[in-house]
Amino acid sequence: MTINPKDKQIRPLDGRKARGRLAEEAGARYLQEHGYELLERNWRCRSGEIDIIAKKEGVIVIVEVRSRSVHNEQYGTPAESITPRKIKQLRETAAVYLHKTHQYNESIRFDVLAVQMRRNEVVAIEHIPGAF
Template identity: 40%
Template structure:
C-alpha cells in the first residue's frame, strides 16, 4: 500500500474508532495557512485536535512516537488559527494522538488512542 493510501485508511479507521468512543467529528483535514490538522472533534464539551499517525511496522518505533516537539508546536499553532477563525476561545481544548499499525496485508493491526497527548 502506498503512503498516501495508508494515510487515508488510517484516518478512516481513526474516525470510526473515535465515533465509537463518543467523539463527534467536526472537521477532517482542516487546512490553514500554517498547515493541516487531521481531525477536529468534540468529546463531551471539549474540543479535541487529533493527529493520526500510521506505520507498517515498529522497526523505527511506534507511529505515535513521530509526533515530536516540533510537530506538537505546529499543531498548536494551527489549533490557535482554528479557534480564532471559529471564535471558539472559550471552549476547553486538548490534543489527542491516534497511532495505527498495519500488517503486511495493509490491514489495521492495532490502534492506540492517546488522550491529552501533549
C-alpha cells in the same frame, strides 16, 4: 491513479498516502464508536493541517493520526514519530482554527491515534488522550 502535472504520466497512488488515508478513516470510525462528534477532517490553513477535529463532553479534541507498519518497528512506534516541531505546528494550527471558528473560550485537548498496520489493513489503534 494520478497524473503528474509535470510529465503527464499516469502512475499509481503513493502507497504511503493511501495507508495514511486508511489510518485516518479507521481513526475517525474509532472516535465515533467511542462517542466523539467529528467536526472536521483534514482541516487546513497556512500554518498546517489537523487530521481530525472532534468534540466530546464539551471539549474540542485535536487529533493527530500517526501510522506505522507492524514490521517497521526499527523506526519506532507511531506515537514516537511526533516531533517537537510537529507539536508546535499543531498548536499553532489549532489556535487558528479556534480563532476562525470563534471558539475562544472552549476547552481543548490534543490526542494522538497511533495506528498499527499490516499491509493495507489496520491491526491496532492506540488512543492517547492529552498526548501533549
